Amino acid sequence: MNKSIKKPVLAVGPFHPLQEEMEFFQLTVDGEIVTDIDVRISYNHRGIEKISESLQFDQVPFLVSRICGICSASHPLAYVQAVEDIAGIKPPERALYVRTIINELERIHSHLLWVGLGGHFIGYDTVFMWAWKYREPVLDLLEEITGNRNNYGNVKVGGCREDVPNELVPKILKELDQIEKKTDMLTKAVLDDPVLHARLKGVGVLSKEDAVKYAVTGPTARGSGLDIDVRRDDPYAAYADLDWNVIVQPAGDVFAKAVVRLLETFESIKIVRQAITKLPNGPVAVEVKEIPPGEAVGHVEAPRGETFHYVRSDGGNRPVRHKIRAPSYVNVPSFKASCIGQHIADVTLTLAAVDPCYSCTERLAVIDRHDKITHDYQALLKLSREKTALIKKELGLPGIKTEDLQIG
Amino acid sequence: MNQSELNNKLAQIKDKLIAFEQPAANRIYLLCESENAFVVNRFLFEQVPARFVIATGIDSDNCFEIIYHYSYDQTGCVINLKAFIRDRDNPSIESITPFLPAAEWIEREIHDVLGIDFRNHPNLKRLILADDWPEGVYPLRKEVKK
Numbered sequence: 001m002n003k004s005i006k007k008p009v010l011a012v013g014p015f016h017p018l019q020e021e022m023e024f025f026q027l028t029v030d031g032e033i034v035t036d037i038d039v040r041i042s043y044n045h046r047g048i049e050k051i052s053e054s055l056q057f058d059q060v061p062f063l064v065s066r067i068c069g070i071c072s073a074s075h076p077l078a079y080v081q082a083v084e085d086i087a088g089i090k091p092p093e094r095a096l097y098v099r100t101i102i103n104e105l106e107r108i109h110s111h112l113l114w115v116g117l118g119g120h121f122i123g124y125d126t127v128f129m130w131a132w133k134y135r136e137p138v139l140d141l142l143e144e145i146t147g148n149r150n151n152y153g154n155v156k157v158g159g160c161r162e163d164v165p166n167e168l169v170p171k172i173l174k175e176l177d178q179i180e181k182k183t184d185m186l187t188k189a190v191l192d193d194p195v196l197h198a199r200l201k202g203v204g205v206l207s208k209e210d211a212v213k214y215a216v217t218g219p220t221a222r223g224s225g226l227d228i229d230v231r232r233d234d235p236y237a238a239y240a241d242l243d244w245n246v247i248v249q250p251a252g253d254v255f256a257k258a259v260v261r262l263l264e265t266f267e268s269i270k271i272v273r274q275a276i277t278k279l280p281n282g283p284v285a286v287e288v289k290e291i292p293p294g295e296a297v298g299h300v301e302a303p304r305g306e307t308f309h310y311v312r313s314d315g316g317n318r319p320v321r322h323k324i325r326a327p328s329y330v331n332v333p334s335f336k337a338s339c340i341g342q343h344i345a346d347v348t349l350t351l352a353a354v355d356p357c358y359s360c361t362e363r364l365a366v367i368d369r370h371d372k373i374t375h376d377y378q379a380l381l382k383l384s385r386e387k388t389a390l391i392k393k394e395l396g397l398p399g400i401k402t403e404d405l406q407i408g
Numbered sequence: 409m410n411q412s413e414l415n416n417k418l419a420q421i422k423d424k425l426i427a428f429e430q431p432a433a434n435r436i437y438l439l440c441e442s443e444n445a446f447v448v449n450r451f452l453f454e455q456v457p458a459r460f461v462i463a464t465g466i467d468s469d470n471c472f473e474i475i476y477h478y479s480y481d482q483t484g485c486v487i488n489l490k491a492f493i494r495d496r497d498n499p500s501i502e503s504i505t506p507f508l509p510a511a512e513w514i515e516r517e518i519h520d521v522l523g524i525d526f527r528n529h530p531n532l533k534r535l536i537l538a539d540d541w542p543e544g545v546y547p548l549r550k551e552v553k554k
Contacts (some may be wrong), residue, residue, distance in 0.1 A: 028478050041536070042535065042537075042538075045537075045538075047538050047547070049498065049548070050547060050548060061449070085432075085435075139476065212457075212459075213508070213509050214509055214510050215459055215460040215461070215508075215509065215510035228481045230484075233479075233481045233482070233484040234434060234484030234485075234486070235484070236480075260544065262415065296435070296487065297477060297486050298436070299461075299479075299486070299532075306461070306479075307450075307463050308462055308477065310488075312466070322465050323462070323464035323475075324463035325461065325514075328513035329462070329508055329513065329514075330462075333509070333510070333512065333513060336509070
């Protein structure tokens with residue numbers, strides 16, 4: 001007899017149209033407590049590593065920029081850094097600054113996107129709407145510089161495709177001031193809100209030991225007290241010339257990850273402001289002829305963590321092997337440590353805290369031993385929101401309908 | 409540890425390696441035969457200790473290569489351990505997942521796409537290939553057309 005059939009199973013996934021990834025989580029539950037987790041990925045496997053072997057070196061950045069619509073500056077940058085390492089190419093100074101600006105604008109919009117979705121999951125829909133509204137001008141700036149809101153395709157071997165026009169500098173500085181003000185308001189609303197403290201603290205804890213064992217990266221690692229950041233540890237682009245801080249929080253819970261992302265947004269604003277002020281004159285690309293045989297790695301701190309590319313060349317015009325590791329590939333399996341022992345009402349949030357995983361929740365369903373769906377996505381979202389409402393009641397705060405006051 | 413202390417530390421496992429290459433101060437390549445990969449990996453993760461990044465499986469002309477990438481974040485040094493699997497007919501290597509859970513997925517992935525057996529892997533089922541993908545077809549092998 002198959003023992004696993006007798007255990008109640010919570011099926012999370014496999015598809016969510018809003019997010020870039022599709023995943024399927026199968027949670028074994030005892031009552032409302034999660035006792036085991038199994039993950040299935042690759043519903044949307046596109047064979048990009050194989051396709052890359054059939055493209056020329058200068059075509060690959062446009063391919064890898066499409067790995068993820070949100071991190072579409074980080075992947076090509078990691079790739080071109082590897083190729084530049086093989087060929088010994090030094091991009092011009094201005095190109096390094098332009099790369100920094102594009103990558104930090106990307107981090108700002110990605111972190112704001114996460115804050116919005118996080119708010120949505122606990123029933124703070126105003127946070128959702130506001131965060132996404134403040135994110136919009138960042139996408140507009142990216143469009144003005146590169147021609148695209150996402151999939152910028154702005155980086156190429158030897159430099160950048162599009163320059164940041166000098167005429168645009170005052171506008172970018174003005175927008176940054178606005179974004180900083182709005183982010184400041186959002187951050188204070190989160191840090192001062194007793195409901196969010198009660199709802200997010202101690203939930204989905206990933207200990208420092210587990211963070212090392214699962215080799216997580218980015219805000220997931222920094223929220224568990226690991227002081228790592230590729231931008232500082234192995235500097236690329238113009239990061240070494242600029243003054244900024246790595247944000248680390250020791251608690252490992254959802255709250256810590258939220259704080260890391262919010263505070264990092266300010267650091268990113270600081271970086272873009274400095275880079276745009278110090279922008280050196282000159283060309284943004286050098287001419288590239290042949291890529292010699294060799295191998296190299298390139299890595300970049302994407303909004304979700306380290307993006308890692310390995311490229312090998314045999315002297316032809318295409319890579320013979322191109323390995324790509326996106327940060328979620330190591331962050332997702334850490335759920336095995338952070339979800340076990342959690343309440344079902346906290347699972348959506350714990351999965352969401354790592355930031356790849358809204359993909360799971362649209363089709364979230366609890367299945368009992370007869371394979372009958374007992375909780376669908378709406379019911380689980382309701383569970384999560386009811387818990388928030390309960391905390392508000394216990395704290396003697398206004399009910400869910402006047403929640404807008406909380407972030408005013 | 410600074411970079412030269414790291415280099416000295418890595419010298420402790422020299423007898424397990426075929427070669428030690430350092431094309432740049434913070435880029436190190438360690439070459440070894442597949443039988444020694446487990447010991448060297450364990451040394452890198454537990455003794456150095458370095459952060460596991462990912463592994464790359466490559467179908468080379470006369471062997472398979474697995475490159476285990478580590479990052480030593482204090483100096484920003486990327487340490488690449490290259491293990492050669494010479495037996496092309498029955499390629500296999502010891503799994504590092506028992507002491508390094510972060511490697512579980514990538515070993516399953518390399519098993520899927522290159523058909524390399526990871527001995528003592530706790531859960532070597534399919535990760536990225538579809539359920540109806542034919543057995544014995546490994547998409548990243550050179551004989552599979554692009």
